[in-house]
Amino acid sequence: MIEETDTQAQLFPGQSLASWEKPEDDDSIHTIHPSQCVAWAGNARHAQEFCPRRSAELIDSIAREGQRMPIIVRRSSEGAGHYEIIAGMRRHAAVGLLLAKGLDVQLKARIISVDDEEAWRISEAENAGRQDVTPLQRARSWAWAMERFHLGRQDRLAAAVGKDVATVSRTLSLLNVPQEILDVLLDPEAMSINFASKLQARLSDDTQREAALTRAKQIRELELRLAGPKLLEELFLATEQLNAQTIFDLDDVLEIAKVRLTRKADRTLSLRVKPLTQDLTKRERTALLRSIEKALSSALDS
Structure with missing residues (x-):
């Protein structure tokens, strides 16, 4: 018994x-x-x-x-x-x-x-x-097996799973996404290989990596999570924009509003809020006000 x-x-x-x-x-x-x-x-x-x-x-x-x-x-x-x-x-x-x-x-x-x-x-x-096994789940399993049974070599793992080395390498790259970015990704478990590949290509540049991680921390402070394509857009603002002006955008997954603060050459500030298309929830109102406050505070301190 x-x-x-x-x-x-x-x-x-x-x-x-x-x-x-x-x-x-x-x-x-x-x-x-x-x-x-x-x-x-x-x-x-x-x-x-x-x-x-x-x-x-x-x-x-x-x-x-x-x-x-x-x-x-x-x-x-x-x-x-x-x-x-x-x-x-x-x-x-x-x-x-x-x-x-x-x-x-x-x-x-x-x-x-x-x-x-x-x-x-x-x-x-x-x-x-199985299509319901996500790429990230497969990456964890492959990495576990590669270290234990295949001497840490991707070519040996590729032969064991019947895939080419490039496919194995791209899948394993999911495990290299920084935690700071996973924290603001809408559904980390459903992260695609395409998202990880585009992200890794941009993060290979030290300057872009530093800027992206800083941006990820700002998004996290606003308690937001963004879908992959939108997150890539937010993480890598155009370099010329960053050099010309200070921009703080708030664009929730629900598309609530966008706040843009611009410092002009004559040192005047321009604050614009994209027209709202819906009534805001309490959480969205708080996020919007925090975004405006953070933008103003940064501008006044610089």
Whole structure:
């Protein structure tokens, strides 16, 4: 009998581990409890927080028809009754969510005995064709495997995943995006390779890198997050503009308003606010006023 902990009871109220089968043999399908599983470090999704909205179709399918495809796990070094998820993180999370809601569903799992390298190959094979695995998730998994199994060499990793070295290099470049920029990106987990490539090309210039990171800090102070294309535009204002005048723009994801403060050659200041197209929320009003205040303060101090 598997011992039920207080934490497990809180996560899955009304579900007793005593009613779940305790697997004894490997390489076969069993019913196990979601709370017995943890993400394996080599799994592409191990660092991702489960999003019910993005997985609504999967959740509905399991609720109606049950779990069709078992997850793949291996026994954990923590001891009996503990498993590491090699493949099937979303299915595991979906079943756990439905159980927490009181639905009568079961988590099916195939238990296998494999080492880390073989586990990674299985995980990579399952996720290779999935469009819902983001480039950033894939980059984390590839980087993990490259250091452990491929001597840190991109060419060896490329051969293992069946990709050319250029594709591998561009994917891994996602991991080099500075945290300051991730902090103001609207959805870091959905960051595209195209965004990262354009960003890295501009950041290779020390002057542009310094300016971009400074700009990112300003955007963060306004508590804003911008989509990739808009963020690139905001991070790299034209050099001639920066040399000619001091400009402070506020352009929220919701397109609220734009504030532009210009210092003219005769040292007079010109403050313009783009006409508002909608009523502002409290958060937007605060951001707008802070932008104006920051622009004026900087101009008066210079």
